[in-house]
Each structure stands twice: as structure tokens, then as C-alpha cells.
Ligand SMILES: Nc1ncnc2c1ncn2[C@@H]1O[C@H](COP(=O)(O)OP(=O)(O)OP(=O)(O)O)[C@@H](O)[C@H]1O
């Protein structure tokens with residue numbers, strides 16, 4: 001636990017590829033689309049040629065990805081394919097061996113410290129395990145990014161924290177509780193409130209509905225969708241949850257073979273000729289969720 005919300009340690013950039021992401025030598029044949037969903041068509045994140053690894057193990061190789069303004073991008077892939085690693089790399093928590101990342105038009109590697117801090121203030125993160133600090137109350141957790149990035153008096157910070165908690169549907173009496181006193185769904189909401197602390201343009205969510213019952217998960221999807229619409233958020237969401245993919249994602253990016261195999265609308269991704277995608281979207285578990293929702297793709 002205690003996954004600090006500080007974004008430090010950008011890696012070194014090297015290669016860069018122009019234009020939209022396209023196929024890599026490793027993937028099966030077929031078109032790889034990376035086109036906007038319901039976003040404005042303007043990428044606010046452009047990752048090119050990312051290579052990330054640990055020791056002798058390479059997790060990502062020449063990975064390209066765009067995130068478009070206003071979209072909910074669902075990121076899928078088998079366990080261990082590097083979805084969380086990708087998220088952490090994009091926000092600078094893991095170093096890159098190669099590749100460039102442009103955020104809101106700023107190349108992260110050539111940015112000054114000030115520029116980088118300004119960019120970091122524009123995103124919020126919900127880590128896979130909720131990652132609230134157990135020794136802090138919910139209110140104090142929400143205030144962690146505020147303390148890091150803003151100079152505010154404590155009364156204003158309290159008001160802001162309560163506002164964020166209300167935005168995610170948590171009652172004011174949750175503010176002074178500790179994480180251990182919350183249900184799983186409340187922890188997710190509190191973590192989302194913390195991700196929203198700095199009024200971000202972009203939120204990175206790692207498995208936001210995992211561990212929730214179907215009703216709790218559907219409520220959380222509704223919340224994300226509502227926040228996207230009311231706040232104009234862009235959402236990068238790692239998920240295993242087919243219902244989330246079908247109900248709120250504008251575009252899906254599938255990770256496999258160390259890169260984004262395909263990114264596009266649901267139909268495009270479902271038709272991509274890869275064994276994992278086939279099993280995931282067309283297997284027994286998927287059938288119930290997909291029926292009647294993806295135009296029979
Ligand atoms: N800090 C680290 N040091 C060494 N290896 C790591 C580290 N973080 C991740 N890995 C390895 O990188 C690979 C990808 O991990 P990652 O957590 O991104 O998978 P994932 O796609 O998010 O899986 P899941 O769906 O289970 O959450 C795994 O083999 C993991 O063991």
C-alpha cells in the first residue's frame with residue numbers, strides 16, 4: 001500500500017516515430033488503428049517507441065500510443081502484459097529505455113522542471129490497489145496532491161476535499177474515516193477523489209472496478225462516465241471488466257507481444273486476429289456481456 005502519488009523520475013527519451021501508431025513487426029498481420037473515439041481528435045498524450053524493461057526482461061518494445069482529448073480509452077491485455085507498467089511509465093514513475101512521451105504538447109524529456117510540474121498537475125492517478133495511505137484519513141488522502149502542488153490554507157483544503165468527496169458520491173462523514181474503515185467501493189471512490197484533487201484534465205485509472213460486485217462496478221462506471229461528461233475529463237482506464245469496456249469506453253487499446261497490438265473502436269479490436277483477443281472477447285465469459293452490444297463483431 002502507500003503508493004505515493006508523486007510523479008518523479010522520467011526516463012530518457014530516444015527514438016520517435018511520427019504519425020499514428022501502426023503495426024509492429026511482432027504482432028499478427030492486420031491493420032492497427034489508433035483513431036479517436038468520441039474525443040476531439042486531438043491527442044493530448046503521444047507515446048512513441050517506448051521500450052521498458054526490468055533487468056534482462058523487456059516488458060514493452062517500440063510501443064506507440066495516443067490518448068485523445070475527451071475520450072475514455074480502455075486498456076486491455078492479459079495479466080502481466082504490462083498494463084500497469086505502461087500507466088506508470090506514462091506518468092514518469094518508471095524509467096524508459098527508449099521512446100518519447102509528449103503530454104499536452106510538452107515533450108517530457110526536454111521540459112524544464114517547471115514545465116514538467118505544470119504538466120503533472122494536469123493528471124490524476126488511481127492505482128490498481130486503491131493505494132490510499134492507511135495512516136491518513138480519507139480527507140487527508142485527498143489532500144496529499146494538494147499539499148504537494150498547491151499552497152492553500154487548511155480551511156480551504158478541507159472545503160476542497162469535501163467537494164471532491166461529494167463529486168465521487170461519498171458522504172461528508174466518510175472524510176474522517178481511515179481506509180480500513182471503508183468498504184471496497186468506498187476505497188475506490190476515495191482514491192478517485194484523490195485523483196481528482198487537482199482538477200485534472202486527464203485521469204489514469206488502473207482497474208477501477210476490480211473487486212467490486214457487478215452493481216458496484218456498474219455504479220462506478222456511471223460515475224466515471226458522468227465525470228467525463230461534466231468535467232470534460234480524458235480517461236485512460238486499464239480494465240479487465242468487459243462491461244466497462246462496452247458501456248463507457250470510446251476506444252480500446254489491446255496490449256500484447258510487448259506493444260499495442262491494436263487500438264480502435266470495439267468492433268475493430270474485437271476483429272483483430274490475435275488468440276488472446278479472440279478468447280477475451282469471444283470466449284465463454286465474454287458471450288453474455290457482448291451479446292447484442294457490438295453489432296455482432
Ligand atoms: N518494479 C518492477 N520490477 C520488476 N518487474 C516488474 C516491476 N513492475 C512490474 N514488473 C513486471 O512487469 C510485468 C508487467 O507487470 P504489470 O503489473 O504491468 O502487469 P499487468 O498487465 O498490469 O497485469 P495485471 O493484469 O495482473 O495487473 C510483470 O511480469 C511484472 O512482474
Ligand SMILES: [Mg+2]
Nearest residue numbers: 083084085128
Ligand atoms: Mg496491473
